[in-house]
Amino acid sequence: MVYIRKLQQTGGKTGSSYLVILPKEWVDSQSLSKGDPVVLIQREDGCLIVDPRLPKAGETRSTTMQIEQNLRWEITSRYLLGFDEIRIVSKEPITNTQRNQLEKVIKRFVALEVTEEDDNQIVLRCLIDPATLPIGTAMKRMNLIASRMIDDSLKAYFEGSQKGAEDVILRDDEVDRLFFLIVREIRSAIQYPRVSEMMSITPVEALDFRLAAQYLERIADYAVDIARRAKEPIDQNLVQKLEPIVERIREMLSDAVNNLFKFSSKKVVSVIDAEKWLISETAKLRQHIITSPNGQPQTQLYVVDSLLRMGETAKDIVDLALPQS
Numbered sequence: 001m002v003y004i005r006k007l008q009q010t011g012g013k014t015g016s017s018y019l020v021i022l023p024k025e026w027v028d029s030q031s032l033s034k035g036d037p038v039v040l041i042q043r044e045d046g047c048l049i050v051d052p053r054l055p056k057a058g059e060t061r062s063t064t065m066q067i068e069q070n071l072r073w074e075i076t077s078r079y080l081l082g083f084d085e086i087r088i089v090s091k092e093p094i095t096n097t098q099r100n101q102l103e104k105v106i107k108r109f110v111a112l113e114v115t116e117e118d119d120n121q122i123v124l125r126c127l128i129d130p131a132t133l134p135i136g137t138a139m140k141r142m143n144l145i146a147s148r149m150i151d152d153s154l155k156a157y158f159e160g161s162q163k164g165a166e167d168v169i170l171r172d173d174e175v176d177r178l179f180f181l182i183v184r185e186i187r188s189a190i191q192y193p194r195v196s197e198m199m200s201i202t203p204v205e206a207l208d209f210r211l212a213a214q215y216l217e218r219i220a221d222y223a224v225d226i227a228r229r230a231k232e233p234i235d236q237n238l239v240q241k242l243e244p245i246v247e248r249i250r251e252m253l254s255d256a257v258n259n260l261f262k263f264s265s266k267k268v269v270s271v272i273d274a275e276k277w278l279i280s281e282t283a284k285l286r287q288h289i290i291t292s293p294n295g296q297p298q299t300q301l302y303v304v305d306s307l308l309r310m311g312e313t314a315k316d317i318v319d320l321a322l323p324q325s
Contacts, residue, residue: 001025022050041197051192060084067098067122072105079109079126079180082188086112086124093119108173110181128181134199135185135209136261142178142216143257145171147250149223150310154246156230157303158239165227175220182213208320212260215313219253222306222313229299238300241285242307248274249311256317263321271318278311 003026008019030052032038041049062085065074071088078086088094088102094117102122106112111128149168156164186206189196196203252274255267282304289300 062087064089066090067094067102071098071101075102075105075112075124076108076180079112080184080187082184082191084126087121088124089121091120094122108177108180110177126184133181135182135189135201135206138178138182138185139209139213139216139257139260142175142182142213143253145175145178146216146220146223147253149175149220149227150246150250150253153223153227153230154242156227158234158242160230160232160234162230165230168227169224172220172224175217179213179217183210186210186213208260212257212317212320215317216257219310219313222310226303226306229303231296231299234300235294238289238294241288242303245278245281245285245307248278249307249314252278252311252314253317256314256321259318259321268318268321271315275311275315278308282308 001023003023005020008021010017010019027033032052036052039051041051061083063078063081063083064087065078067088067090075086090098099117099122102114106114106124109126110133112124112126114122115125115127116123149171152164152171153168155161156168185195185199186201186209189199189201189206190203196206201209252271255264255271258264259267259271285304286301289297289304
């Protein structure tokens, strides 16, 4: 709904204040009445937000669900929607099997803990304040883990190490946990201007961070795919051809993520040029594998394609970075 209102000046032509009449339908829908406070927040683009929720900022946002429902999906959706408290109830006594299932589910989320429970209900609370773990900090942590996963997945693949592969797969859970946390905070920042100001993030930045987090999560998944193909040591000649590609991808990812926080046109150009180099080198390597099969050519081609997709995803991240002015 769009409303058009004319400004009214108080105190005649020399008055220093202006009034605008709020739509009655909106006032009624927000359960506001005469004397109730609202907060005006000015955005960078000049828009003025009238927020009726800010006076309630200290209140806990709570939701209730039945334990018989799909626990994993229900808890995930409520966590991402920014609820501080998730109350799980059951008409019948909650079984130990259900409690164990719940414990496995909540391990997917940062700072989600059981704070109360009895025979027929379990209360989960998110014990984290967005101000204590800013999106930027979580994003950099996510990038660090994903970068190490790239190195370790290739090391496991080169050596055929099952133990190394399992370690990479386990760390993917931590990337997912940070991804869910970032999405939760971004949704809260977009929905509540107070949170956005507290986190010092604009709506445009929130959108960019949401996409960047998804790209990082995708890169971690590519690393897991490579690790799962670690069966036996591969030929050292192929290792030598893959190592410079892995190093270049690591550099691309570092430049791309850092550029989200401190823009540099040189880094943008560097990542773009690196992607062109990567496309050329992976094409040559694919041809080498096809013409001189050694070991498991299909698996080797899959790994090369995964590395190319990592580089392309790093390029997608750098595309999100824009000059600050």
